[in-house]
Amino acid sequence: MASENRDPVKTICPYCGVGCGIMVQPGEEPGDVRFMPWGDAPVNDGRICIKGGAATEVVDHEDRLTDPLIKEDGEFREASWEEAYERIVDELERIRDEHGPDAMGFFGSSKTMNEENYLLQKLARRYGTNNVDNCTRMCHASTVYALRTSLGAGAMTNSMQDLREETDVIWIQGANPAEQHPIANSNYFRQAVLDGATVIQVDPHANKTTRSFKIDETDRHQHLQLEPGTDIPLLNAVIKTILDHHEESPEDGWVDEAFVEERTEGFDHLVETLNGFDVEAAAEECGVPLEDIERAAEAYATADNAAIFTGMGMSQHACGVDNVQNEINLALITGNVGRPGTGVNPLRGQNNVQGTCDVGAMPNVLPDYQLVDDDEARESVEAVWGFEVPDEPGLTNVEISHEAGNSIHGLYIMGENPIMSEPDANRVAERFQKLEFVVVQDIFPTETAEFADVILPATSWAERGGTVTNTDRRVQRMRPVEKVHENTKHDLEILCEVGTRLFGEGFSFDEPEEVFEELRQVCPSYHGMSYDRLGEEGIHWPCYEPGDQGDLYLYEESFDTDNGLGRIIGVNHQPPAEVPDDEYPLILTTGRIEEHYNTGTMSTRSPTLNRVKPENFVDVHPADAERYGVEDGEYVTLRSRRGEIRVKAQVTEDIKEGVVWTTPHFAASAANKLTNDVLDERAKIPEYKAAAAEIEVGLESTDAAPADD
Ligand SMILES: Nc1nc2c(c(=O)[nH]1)N[C@H]1C(S)=C(S)[C@@H](COP(=O)(O)OP(=O)(O)OC[C@H]3O[C@@H](n4cnc5c(=O)[nH]c(N)nc54)[C@H](O)[C@@H]3O)O[C@H]1N2
Numbered sequence: 001m002a003s004e005n006r007d008p009v010k011t012i013c014p015y016c017g018v019g020c021g022i023m024v025q026p027g028e029e030p031g032d033v034r035f036m037p038w039g040d041a042p043v044n045d046g047r048i049c050i051k052g053g054a055a056t057e058v059v060d061h062e063d064r065l066t067d068p069l070i071k072e073d074g075e076f077r078e079a080s081w082e083e084a085y086e087r088i089v090d091e092l093e094r095i096r097d098e099h100g101p102d103a104m105g106f107f108g109s110s111k112t113m114n115e116e117n118y119l120l121q122k123l124a125r126r127y128g129t130n131n132v133d134n135c136t137r138m139c140h141a142s143t144v145y146a147l148r149t150s151l152g153a154g155a156m157t158n159s160m161q162d163l164r165e166e167t168d169v170i171w172i173q174g175a176n177p178a179e180q181h182p183i184a185n186s187n188y189f190r191q192a193v194l195d196g197a198t199v200i201q202v203d204p205h206a207n208k209t210t211r212s213f214k215i216d217e218t219d220r221h222q223h224l225q226l227e228p229g230t231d232i233p234l235l236n237a238v239i240k241t242i243l244d245h246h247e248e249s250p251e252d253g254w255v256d257e258a259f260v261e262e263r264t265e266g267f268d269h270l271v272e273t274l275n276g277f278d279v280e281a282a283a284e285e286c287g288v289p290l291e292d293i294e295r296a297a298e299a300y301a302t303a304d305n306a307a308i309f310t311g312m313g314m315s316q317h318a319c320g321v322d323n324v325q326n327e328i329n330l331a332l333i334t335g336n337v338g339r340p341g342t343g344v345n346p347l348r349g350q351n352n353v354q355g356t357c358d359v360g361a362m363p364n365v366l367p368d369y370q371l372v373d374d375d376e377a378r379e380s381v382e383a384v385w386g387f388e389v390p391d392e393p394g395l396t397n398v399e400i401s402h403e404a405g406n407s408i409h410g411l412y413i414m415g416e417n418p419i420m421s422e423p424d425a426n427r428v429a430e431r432f433q434k435l436e437f438v439v440v441q442d443i444f445p446t447e448t449a450e451f452a453d454v455i456l457p458a459t460s461w462a463e464r465g466g467t468v469t470n471t472d473r474r475v476q477r478m479r480p481v482e483k484v485h486e487n488t489k490h491d492l493e494i495l496c497e498v499g500t501r502l503f504g505e506g507f508s509f510d511e512p513e514e515v516f517e518e519l520r521q522v523c524p525s526y527h528g529m530s531y532d533r534l535g536e537e538g539i540h541w542p543c544y545e546p547g548d549q550g551d552l553y554l555y556e557e558s559f560d561t562d563n564g565l566g567r568i569i570g571v572n573h574q575p576p577a578e579v580p581d582d583e584y585p586l587i588l589t590t591g592r593i594e595e596h597y598n599t600g601t602m603s604t605r606s607p608t609l610n611r612v613k614p615e616n617f618v619d620v621h622p623a624d625a626e627r628y629g630v631e632d633g634e635y636v637t638l639r640s641r642r643g644e645i646r647v648k649a650q651v652t653e654d655i656k657e658g659v660v661w662t663t664p665h666f667a668a669s670a671a672n673k674l675t676n677d678v679l680d681e682r683a684k685i686p687e688y689k690a691a692a693a694e695i696e697v698g699l700e701s702t703d704a705a706p707a708d709d
């Protein structure tokens with residue numbers, strides 16, 4: 001079947017949260033699609049990174065799911081859509097009858113559109129449960145918690161645009177934008193650096209970001225290479241340095257007294273928390289020279305505009321909320337919020353993780369972060385939906401997995417791969433075995449799909465339209481080319497069909513735009529938007545009324561807290577739940593690389609990306625290599641209390657001594673077999689960034705878990 005229309009369509013890159021515009025050119029046959037640059041795309045001006053350029057490679061990959069599959073006697077067989085839908089509806093009804101609605105868990109997908117996640121969370125709530133979540137839980141849940149509590153909104157306070165134009169100090173802690181948000185780095189951070197901005201990077205690992213800010217050949221930039229999990233003492237040392245200097249020389253204005261007085265509360269608590277704080281001991285604990293910390297503190301405190309960028313190295317800890325709170329503390333005491341070029345800015349991960357959260361695919365909030373246990377908020381949404389929403393927050397996705405086979409009997413997973421992405425993966429797999437019924441709706445046969453009873457083949461990013469929201473709250477439209485496989489369906493279509501079969505009404509939509517029209521009724525920050533108004537530029541939220549242009553930066557006048565004040569809350573060091581000991585003497589931390597993406601379902605299937613990085617590796621410091629007899633390039637066994645993987649060693653000074661660093665991208669050496677599933681108490685995010693590990697050489701390859709010890 002030949003494509004009728006071969007005009008290129010303007011859409012958004014399906015990988016990261018920067019939200020670059022790209023064009024997709026259809027070829028002769030469906031699936032024969034090519035990347036084309038979109039020269040004046042709003043976020044990236046036509047620039048793209050290696051993943052954006054290779055994104056079309058996976059659209060017609062031979063592994064694509066093409067037909068519904070049903071598991072019978074342990075084997076998958078092709079089924080009709082009718083049979084698949086009947087099975088899903090029967091099983092969802094049975095589970096609700098036998099165990100109640102809270103026995104189901106629903107996973108939304110930050111790889112899918114706002115409209116689709118909106119419908120998924122509506123479906124879960126109509127079913128009678130708030131057990132609905134998305135990958136933000138494993139990602140920026142702690143950041144969002146801290147930002148919402150202390151500033152108001154769980155999103156970047158500023159936009160990439162005002163940061164490029166106004167920022168003097170770019171403080172990057174636990175993020176590696178040159179690889180994970182490459183166009184944010186090249187189009188915005190590097191431009192700011194060329195205009196004179198200073199970069200301070202806080203990370204145990206040297207990476208492309210470290211190397212990229214050497215572009216102007218000055219030595220004003222700094223890399224503070226700390227021990228994983230010591231971000232609180234490091235920031236406390238920075239804050240204490242600023243407070244002490246201010247006490248001695250208030251005329252230098254390192255603390256912005258007027259801002260603290262008028263716009264914040266809790267300053268005294270911070271001062272008290274750090275009363276007697278020993279900066280020297282803290283520096284030693286972090287493994288960073290004190291004079292470097294002091295120099296960084298001075299640069300930040302004396303900048304006209306300083307902006308913090310925060311990533312997974314901060315959020316993915318059992319103390320993730322406190323880590324980010326301490327960044328907020330630093331920003332508030334120096335008055336670096338509420339102006340262009342400042343703020344506390346999480347670089348959001350997936351192409352639509354911001355939107356997936358905005359539209360309410362989380363267990364404690366409805367669309368626009370309205371709390372499910374706030375009667376007024378719930379009633380306003382119920383008035384549009386026409387059914388009652390349960391008033392207790394549900395379980396998060398990692399909690400749902402923890403309860404699998406216990407209080408959770410069934411899962412509906414749209415576009416997530418928890419068997420690879422959740423911590424302590426061997427235990428996740430054991431628990432998933434005990435589930436009565438699992439639906440996986442994906443574009444590829446994932447590790448998680450092996451546990452499914454029904455697999456539904458979705459169309460991919462290039463084949464359907466809708467909206468996605470990028471890291472700086474810009475809502476943009478995606479536009480489709482023709483479907484590649486006739487028998488696949490759009491996620492939206494699948495959810496409408498399942499919802500209509502289950503509930504009769506409330507899920508009858510033909511087009512994403514119709515869903516958007518309902519969504520904006522219950523999502524005040526999107527209320528002023530329409531598909532027409534979004535056009536090609538998109539609109540930043542909040543956009544309450546049709547005339548609003550959206551805000552480039554938040555909190556100019558006041559914060560979105562109950563009393564309008566920003567909250568300063570002093571925090572104390574909490575070491576990771578698992579620290580090195582004689583048996584497991586190394587700290588294992590994980591992070592990403594430019595060429596691969598999350599659990600690798602798309603990137604490892606892309607020939608271009610795989611050619612550059614065909615397999616996983618573990619970075620080992622030369623001193624540790626010598627200690628454990630590791631040769632560069634040799635395969636080693638990396639082991640934690642929970643499992644082991646076989647992986648190639650890279651001996652390099654990029655990593656700190658005593659720390660080993662690997663990636664979560666490859667199924668054959670899945671890092672999450674090793675990670676610890678301890679959670680931050682409040683945000684429920686797992687501690688992916690610190691576990692105790694050992695390295696062994698000369699063993700045969702094995703991916704199996706050792707017996708529990
Ligand atoms: N190429 C690529 N881009 C991506 C993704 C991808 O998989 N590949 N994924 C997307 C997603 S979902 C997300 S959430 C973002 C994530 O983007 P980032 O936040 O940049 O993610 P990570 O690489 O996981 O972690 C960032 C850094 O934290 C450091 N780190 C580890 N432990 C600590 C610590 O204790 N303290 C500090 N300060 N730093 C530490 C790591 O060395 C790493 O350099 O990227 C998005 N973009």
Ligand SMILES: Nc1nc2c(c(=O)[nH]1)N[C@H]1C(S)=C(S)[C@@H](COP(=O)(O)OP(=O)(O)OC[C@H]3O[C@@H](n4cnc5c(=O)[nH]c(N)nc54)[C@H](O)[C@@H]3O)O[C@H]1N2
Pocket residue numbers: 109111112135136138139140312316349350414415416417418420421422441442443444446458459460461491590591592597598599600601602663664671672675688
């Ligand atoms: N060790 C370690 N583990 C980590 C992290 C870490 O830093 N270290 N980071 C965590 C973070 S930040 C994140 S965000 C999570 C990510 O965890 P996941 O969200 O589970 O990982 P992804 O690989 O992004 O999974 C997305 C799935 O969506 C599917 N998909 C793609 N497009 C579509 C579509 O259009 N429709 C449908 N239905 N499906 C689609 C993909 O094939 C894939 O299976 O991993 C977490 N895990």
Ligand code: SF4
Pocket residue numbers: 013014015016017018019020044047048049050051052053180181182183184
């Ligand atoms: S920076 Fe992110 S959005 Fe832009 S092309 Fe690269 S992966 Fe895609």
Ligand SMILES: [Mo]
Pocket residue numbers: 135138139140349350
């Ligand atoms: Mo993420």
